[in-house]
Amino acid sequence: xxxxxxxxxxxxxxxxxxxxxxLGYTMVYGIAKMLNFAHGxxxxxxxxxxxxxxxxxxxxxxVLTLVAAILFSVIVCTVFxxxxxxxxxxxxxxxSPLAVLITAIGVSYFLQGSSQLLFGARALxxxxxxxxxxxxxxxxVSVGTVVTLVVGIILMVALTVFIKNTRTGKAMVAVSEDxxxxxxxxxxxxxxxxxxFAIGSALAAFAAxxxxxxxxxxxxxxxxxxxIKAFAAAVIGGIGSIxxxxxxxxxxxxxxxICKSIPALSSYTLAIEFGILILILLIRPIGLLGKKRRVKx
Amino acid sequence: MQYIKxxxxxxxxxxxxxxxxxxxxxxxLIIADQFGLLGRSLTGLIIKMGYSAILAVSLNLxxxxxxxxxxxxxxxxCAGAYIGCFFANYMYGVIDNKILVLVLAMIVGGLVxxxxxxxxxxxxxxxxxxxxxxxxxxxxxxxxxxxxxTSSETFGGAMGMSTKKFExxxxxxxxxITLTIVLFLCQSLIRxxxxxxxxxxxxxxxxxxxxxxxxxxxxxxxxxxxxCFAGVAGVLYGHSLSTVRQDAFTYNYSIEILVMVVLGxxxxxxxxxxxxxxIVYINALLQNNLSGDMAEIKQAVYAIILIIVVIFNNAPALxxxxxxxxxxxxxxxxxxxxxxxxxxxxxxxxxxKIPMDEVLTANLPNNDEAESDTAEKGDK
Numbered sequence: 001x002x003x004x005x006x007x008x009x010x011x012x013x014x015x016x017x018x019x020x021x022x023l024g025y026t027m028v029y030g031i032a033k034m035l036n037f038a039h040g041x042x043x044x045x046x047x048x049x050x051x052x053x054x055x056x057x058x059x060x061x062x063v064l065t066l067v068a069a070i071l072f073s074v075i076v077c078t079v080f081x082x083x084x085x086x087x088x089x090x091x092x093x094x095x096s097p098l099a100v101l102i103t104a105i106g107v108s109y110f111l112q113g114s115s116q117l118l119f120g121a122r123a124l125x126x127x128x129x130x131x132x133x134x135x136x137x138x139x140x141v142s143v144g145t146v147v148t149l150v151v152g153i154i155l156m157v158a159l160t161v162f163i164k165n166t167r168t169g170k171a172m173v174a175v176s177e178d179x180x181x182x183x184x185x186x187x188x189x190x191x192x193x194x195x196x197f198a199i200g201s202a203l204a205a206f207a208a209x210x211x212x213x214x215x216x217x218x219x220x221x222x223x224x225x226x227x228i229k230a231f232a233a234a235v236i237g238g239i240g241s242i243x244x245x246x247x248x249x250x251x252x253x254x255x256x257x258i259c260k261s262i263p264a265l266s267s268y269t270l271a272i273e274f275g276i277l278i279l280i281l282l283i284r285p286i287g288l289l290g291k292k293r294r295v296k297x
Numbered sequence: 298m299q300y301i302k303x304x305x306x307x308x309x310x311x312x313x314x315x316x317x318x319x320x321x322x323x324x325x326l327i328i329a330d331q332f333g334l335l336g337r338s339l340t341g342l343i344i345k346m347g348y349s350a351i352l353a354v355s356l357n358l359x360x361x362x363x364x365x366x367x368x369x370x371x372x373x374x375c376a377g378a379y380i381g382c383f384f385a386n387y388m389y390g391v392i393d394n395k396i397l398v399l400v401l402a403m404i405v406g407g408l409v410x411x412x413x414x415x416x417x418x419x420x421x422x423x424x425x426x427x428x429x430x431x432x433x434x435x436x437x438x439x440x441x442x443x444x445x446x447t448s449s450e451t452f453g454g455a456m457g458m459s460t461k462k463f464e465x466x467x468x469x470x471x472x473x474i475t476l477t478i479v480l481f482l483c484q485s486l487i488r489x490x491x492x493x494x495x496x497x498x499x500x501x502x503x504x505x506x507x508x509x510x511x512x513x514x515x516x517x518x519x520x521x522x523x524x525c526f527a528g529v530a531g532v533l534y535g536h537s538l539s540t541v542r543q544d545a546f547t548y549n550y551s552i553e554i555l556v557m558v559v560l561g562x563x564x565x566x567x568x569x570x571x572x573x574x575x576i577v578y579i580n581a582l583l584q585n586n587l588s589g590d591m592a593e594i595k596q597a598v599y600a601i602i603l604i605i606v607v608i609f610n611n612a613p614a615l616x617x618x619x620x621x622x623x624x625x626x627x628x629x630x631x632x633x634x635x636x637x638x639x640x641x642x643x644x645x646x647x648x649x650k651i652p653m654d655e656v657l658t659a660n661l662p663n664n665d666e667a668e669s670d671t672a673e674k675g676d677k
Contacts, residue, residue: 035427037552088604091612097426098366099611102559105552106603113596228434228548235431271442274435278420281432285423 002138007261008254009136013145014214015253016152020207021230022237022245022252023159024200030176030240031196034097037104038084040227041111042201045080046208047218048115049073051126062129066209073205080111081201082194090190108224115220123219128212144213155206156246159199163242168195176240229256232277238290247288315480315567323473330466340469342581344537346574347472348530351479353557353569355526358483360555361564362492363519364499365421366430368551370527372437373410375546377528379444379452381406382460382535389461399463399471399536406532407525413440414524418517434548444543457542460535472533476570479526484566486522495519560606 021043028036053069088107092100131143163169174182175192183189211226212218233252237244255276259269286292326343329335335343352370359367385402392398417436421429444452452458486492495515497505506512535541557576561568579602583595609615 029427035430088608091608091614094613095611098360098559098563099607101366102556103604103607105556106600106607108600109596109603110600113594113598113600117594117597224549228438232431232435235428239427267446268442271439274439274442277435278432281424281428282420285425285428287428 002140003261005137005139006141007257009139009141009149010145011254011257012250013148013152013210013253014257015250016149016156017207017210017214017226017249018230018233018252019156019246019249020152020203020210021226022234022249023156023242024204025231025234026237026239026242026245027172027196027200029234030242031172032089032193034089034100035104035231036089036197036200037101037227038107038111039200039204040223040225040230041108042077042081042204042223043208043211043226044115044218044220044223045111046073046077046205047212047222048119049076049205050209050212051124051218054126054128062131065129070206070209073208074202077201077205077208078198081197081204085194085197112220112224119218119220121220123217125217126212128216142213144210148210148213151206152210155203159203160242168192172196229273232274236277236280236287238287241287241289241291244287244289315484315570316477319473319477319480323470323477326473327470330469335466335469340466341537342577343469344472344533345581346577347469347476348533348537349554349557349573349577350476350570351526351530351533352554353561353573354476354479354483354566355523355530356554357558357561357564357566357569358486358519358523360558362487362495362499363516365516366426366555367417367433367520367523368430368548368555369417369433369435369437369440370523370554371546371548371550372433372440373413373524373527374531374534374550375437375444375543376413376440377406377410377531378535378541378546379458379531379543380409381528381532382458382541383452385532385536386459386461395463396467396471399468399532402536403475403529403532406528408528410528410531411521411525414521414527415517417524418520421516421520422513434551437546437548437551441543441546453540455543457540459540460538462539463536468533468536475529475533479529480566480570482522483526487566491515491518556603560603 021039024039024042025036028034028039050069050073053072054065057065057068059065059068084107088103089100092103128144131147133140134143134146135141136146163172171182171187171192172195174185174187175189179189182192207226207230208223211222229252230249233248234245235248236251237246237248239245252273255273256269259265259272265272280288284290326335330340352374356367356370359365359370381402384405385398388398388401389395392401413436417433420432424432445455447454449456487495494505494510497508497510498512498515502512553576557573558569560576561570561572579599580595583598609619
């Protein structure tokens with residue numbers, strides 16, 4: 001029983017990480033209609049920022065250190081996300097999606113290459129502030145996992161509220177529905193796209209911190225696997241749909257956690273996750289919560 | 298006989314220049330090799346260029362001509378490399394002729410990859426664009442993950458499978474011959490009526506379907522064919538090294554192949570070959586000349602080149618600058634834009650305006666008349 005609870009909680013918290021990353025993918029896809037392959041590497045940038053903060057900053061207590069780390073990480077990631085959008089993606093607005101995709105891949109290579117240049121290719125261990133463990137029912141779960149889950153849910157709720165209730169949020173929905181019409185209504189599309197990138201990158205910064213709770217080491221390709229899994233999660237949920245990304249992320253985390261807890265399946269985790277992705281897409285080609293688009297002739 | 302006559306009539310140097318260049322290159326290289334001018338590293342580089350070009354050309358079939366984004370090409374290569382080299386390892390004990398074994402291994406690896414390509418093609422019937430991209434990526438990773446979990450007796454698991462490295466310089470000759478054959482097959486396909494059907498599906502699937510093109514058949518066919526060539530390239534790759542490791546075939550490698558295709562020009566076979574060779578060459582150059590800390594600049598420099606080239610080629614704001622600089626600007630070259638060229642890219646520029654008035658006012662045989670005609674004939 002205790003293992004079941006801990007597997008579920010670990011799965012949900014991993015799912016929250018994937019959901020946070022998937023939100024970045026899905027929002028950018030919905031609004032800028034592009035696959036931001038460099039999104040995973042924003043997580044890497046965030047982790048290195050956290051690494052530097054945690055290793056160099058000595059202000060009392062683990063909580064304060066973590067707060068400082070996440071603050072810096074959010075700032076750096078947001079700046080990176082917005083700058084990348086300005087330099088690499090903005091000139092290509094209106095170009096073929098494949099060209100934008102290749103540029104995104106180029107940005108991803110660039111971020112990995114530069115971090116390799118700055119910090120070396122080897123993984124650097126990071127000593128995360130110890131938060132201790134907590135008992136939930138019969139299971140012992142680390143506080144980091146619970147924090148991930150709670151903060152993750154808070155962020156997702158906040159994002160939903162932001163999109164539903166604020167002017168900017170409504171403008172984002174409008175741009176994702178119809179860019180041309182939104183422009184005619186006086187919405188500054190370029191600004192909305194910039195804000196989208198900023199929000200996505202800030203969420204990735206949180207994901208970076210939570211990811212480091214689980215695996216406390218940073219390396220230049222750290223972001224690519226969680227990035228690709230989160231992308232898969234966004235597609236499972238229906239890319240472009242915000243609740244879909246949350247659902248897909250949590251599903252992905254649960255699958256991974258359950259597979260890893262069964263010894264016979266643990267080494268096939270990746271194959272099973274992607275297998276389920278393919279199955280879901282074969283049954284529902286638009287993802288679980290995706291909107292069906294009629295093709296007009 | 299009629300077929301040969303047709304070939305003779307339609308034979309143009311311009312259309313076949315790729316083969317001539319490749320064959321001439323091969324001849325020069327063989328002669329240079331006979332005189333011992335080619336070092337081991339140079340032949341290694343040529344082999345790498347060769348199989349990269351095969352990968353790029355085959356991916357171009359899917360991305361450039363079928364118009365579907367595939368990010369799982371390295372997965373097919375992985376399957377081809379593992380199965381083909383496993384087969385070759387076994388066959389070396391049975392058959393003495395090394396070249397024959399390699400050819401057989403390429404066939405086996407190609408066939409296995411074909412089957413996998415067919416399986417990946419099935420979701421391609423239902424999915425589009427980015428959904429298909431993630432599914433192909435997922436397939437590639439699943440293939441890799443499965444080979445990673447094999448035991449050490451079969452495929453070596455995480456440590457990789459040891460292969461018999463093909464000694465001597467013959468491998469580069471075989472690689473280039475294979476490339477020529479692959480290129481010939483791809484170009485013949487694209488220039489045939491089947492190729493036109495495939496490009497029709499790319500341009501508008503619904504219109505193609507309503508014209509009676511069997512979309513299911515062609516999609517599966519292109520996916521399977523491209524996978525087959527990737528498998529063949531995988532076998533060549535496996536024979537150029539002494540171990541095959543699954544972590545060489547991550548989705549990053551698929552993306553690198555896609556980059557080759559896009560930089561070479563989507564839908565241009567020649568471009569794919571040139572850009573594949575260039576990228577392999579630049580990578581080797583950066584790797585050899587930058588030592589120590591500088592070696593880590595490689596990826597960043599490569600990325601910057603990539604971003605600049607793509608932005609320059611595609612940015613709407615830079616289109617005017619590009620047209621001025623471009624040598625092969627169609628507007629400059631073709632004095633008469635109405636002329637239809639039998640080239641894989643050019644024929645897309647054919648004016649497609651339909652003379653609607655003529656169509657609507659055309660005299661069609663009246664249905665009633667036709668019926669009464671047959672009735673009369675029946676009476677007689």
